[in-house]
Amino acid sequence: MRESISFVLNGKITVIDFLSETRFTPTTTVLNYLRSLPGHRGVKEGCAEGDCGACTVVLAELNGDGRLTYRAVNSCLIFLPKLHGKALLTVEYLKGQNGQLHPVQQALVETHGSQCGFCTPGFVMSLYALYQEKTEYSRENAEEALAGNLCRCTGYQPILKAAEKVLKEKPAADSEKEQKLIRLLKNLPKESVAVQTEKQYYHLPATLDELLHLRQTYPQALLLNGATDAALRVTKKFETLPAVIDTSAVAELGFFTKTERSFIIGSGVTIQRLKDISRDHFPALSRMCRVFGSRQIRQIATLGGNLGTASPIGDMLPVLMAYDGTVILKSLNGERRVSLDEFVLGYRQIDLKEEKIIYAVELPIPGANVHIRTYKISKRREVDISTVSAAFRLELNNKETIERIKLVYGGMAETTKRAYKTEAFLQGKAWNGETVLAAQKILVDEFTPISDARSGADFRRIAAANLLLKFWQELSK
Numbered sequence: 209m210r211e212s213i214s215f216v217l218n219g220k221i222t223v224i225d226f227l228s229e230t231r232f233t234p235t236t237t238v239l240n241y242l243r244s245l246p247g248h249r250g251v252k253e254g255c256a257e258g259d260c261g262a263c264t265v266v267l268a269e270l271n272g273d274g275r276l277t278y279r280a281v282n283s284c285l286i287f288l289p290k291l292h293g294k295a296l297l298t299v300e301y302l303k304g305q306n307g308q309l310h311p312v313q314q315a316l317v318e319t320h321g322s323q324c325g326f327c328t329p330g331f332v333m334s335l336y337a338l339y340q341e342k343t344e345y346s347r348e349n350a351e352e353a354l355a356g357n358l359c360r361c362t363g364y365q366p367i368l369k370a371a372e373k374v375l376k377e378k379p380a381a382d383s384e385k386e387q388k389l390i391r392l393l394k395n396l397p398k399e400s401v402a403v404q405t406e407k408q409y410y411h412l413p414a415t416l417d418e419l420l421h422l423r424q425t426y427p428q429a430l431l432l433n434g435a436t437d438a439a440l441r442v443t444k445k446f447e448t449l450p451a452v453i454d455t456s457a458v459a460e461l462g463f464f465t466k467t468e469r470s471f472i473i474g475s476g477v478t479i480q481r482l483k484d485i486s487r488d489h490f491p492a493l494s495r496m497c498r499v500f501g502s503r504q505i506r507q508i509a510t511l512g513g514n515l516g517t518a519s520p521i522g523d524m525l526p527v528l529m530a531y532d533g534t535v536i537l538k539s540l541n542g543e544r545r546v547s548l549d550e551f552v553l554g555y556r557q558i559d560l561k562e563e564k565i566i567y568a569v570e571l572p573i574p575g576a577n578v579h580i581r582t583y584k585i586s587k588r589r590e591v592d593i594s595t596v597s598a599a600f601r602l603e604l605n606n607k608e609t610i611e612r613i614k615l616v617y618g619g620m621a622e623t624t625k626r627a628y629k630t631e632a633f634l635q636g637k638a639w640n641g642e643t644v645l646a647a648q649k650i651l652v653d654e655f656t657p658i659s660d661a662r663s664g665a666d667f668r669r670i671a672a673a674n675l676l677l678k679f680w681q682e683l684s685k
């Protein structure tokens with residue numbers, strides 16, 4: 209166990225010992241850390257909640273085959289210990305040996321992609337991660353990668369043109385700078401971190417076994433993984449989190465196994481990876497991942513963290529319920545499996561005894577007669593939470609009669625909820641327009657949603673009923 213963290217900051221090994229370096233705490237964000245350092249203020253603070261991308265930096269890590277992976281992330285949501293063993297790259301790192309601009313920056317200059325410049329370092333870093341990952345240019349890839357960066361004055365066309373220009377050039381394979389970074393990363397310590405200050409303890413275990421022991425010893429500590437939800441308690445509510453167990457360094461939670469009948473997906477799998485893993489067998493899940501936050505959020509936020517929030521507008525639970533998912537909980541005493549239909553007990557409350565962690569989710573591969581679709585209604589497509597969401601499962605007998613139906617809604621109650629009355633009405637009936645119109649009349653009164661800043665209760669009820677009609681229309685095409 210170490211009390212300090214070690215990482216590479218723009219090509220230099222950097223150590224922070226929280227006991228001697230009292231300017232920073234384990235829940236200081238990377239953004240605040242960088243802004244406090246001379247010569248690292250290219251990074252900007254806009255919203256401090258993951259919505260604007262002005263604070264985008266890149267995390268580089270060694271993957272299994274000794275090469276680097278680059279992830280653009282929101283530094284306003286990253287606590288310092290999460291840098292342990294990784295490289296933090298900021299816009300200052302991009303300067304060439306003779307002070308020349310990086311190709312990404314040069315492209316932005318040439319396409320007039322910056323006006324006031326406040327958002328520009330964030331755009332540069334999002335594009336830099338794509339460039340380093342040697343991402344093929346397509347408009348879709350560029351839009352996906354830049355959706356988490358807001359610009360108030362330039363307009364997106366010149367920025368997208370810069371993306372096209374630079375991604376069509378291929379970066380030189382493993383530049384000297386990359387080789388140096390690889391060497392430095394190989395030399396960094398990887399063991400667990402445990403920091404105990406007067407006001408806080410923060411554990412970053414490196415193995416599952418350590419995590420389970422810690423969970424047993426400190427049942428009241430806040431468990432976190434990506435901290436895209438938990439960090440807001442610090443950045444928006446200014447809380448001091450007295451006790452934290454950060455699971456993000458436990459590689460055993462990032463697994464994914466495919467059996468003949470099911471997928472088992474570790475709770476530490478990020479939403480971005482889940483999007484790719486699920487594309488072939490669980491397309492509705494993959495589509496929901498695509499409209500989840502932004503790329504910066506998806507690359508950090510995890511499946512387990514999403515279920516852990518038990519948020520009534522969390523986007524994963526409805527679709528996982530439609531796929532008949534089961535959550536696997538773990539402790540030192542063993543495993544427990546709970547159907548996701550029964551996992552949420554109340555508003556932001558899950559069936560997780562104090563000593564347990566969410567370990568994985570198992571999803572049975574659906575048969576050919578199963579139709580699953582998801583819908584997310586929000587004010588904008590990207591970086592927005594659901595006003596209403598739905599995930600539907602339909603199994604037909606002889607392509608005509610409803611053998612089984614599941615209608616799962618988010619945003620309609622204090623928890624994710626199934627429309628049990630409407631499901632019961634539909635069971636055994638012919639799957640046709642007439643039946644669906646009759647079901648809508650039941651559905652519209654089945655929930656009593658609230659009115660809030662996102663929308664009124666009436667809108668939610670009508671939208672929920674119309675999504676069922678949309679489902680029927682889509683399947684009838």
Ligand SMILES: Cc1cc2nc3c(=O)[nH]c(=O)nc-3n(C[C@H](O)[C@H](O)[C@H](O)COP(=O)(O)OP(=O)(O)OC[C@H]3O[C@@H](n4cnc5c(N)ncnc54)[C@H](O)[C@@H]3O)c2cc1C
Pocket residue numbers: 257258259430431432433434435436437438439455475499500501502505508509510511512513514515516517521522523524560564565566567591592593594
């Ligand atoms: C800008 C922005 C956009 C967002 N967009 C969306 C969106 O489109 N859709 C959506 O659903 N959410 C969205 N979120 C919310 C959040 O990103 C997700 O809920 C995310 O999946 C949380 O994962 P995490 O790993 O960051 O969780 P964390 O913040 O680390 O943890 C969240 C909760 O889960 C618990 N937890 C974490 N890991 C475990 C575990 N292994 N076992 C038990 N409990 C655990 C924690 O104790 C905590 O209570 C957004 C957030 C931000 C800031």
Ligand code: FES
Pocket residue numbers: 252253254255256257258259260261262263264282283284285
């Ligand atoms: S400051 Fe807006 S995303 Fe971080």
Ligand code: FES
Pocket residue numbers: 321322323324325326327328358359360361362
């Ligand atoms: S250039 Fe001004 S906000 Fe983007």
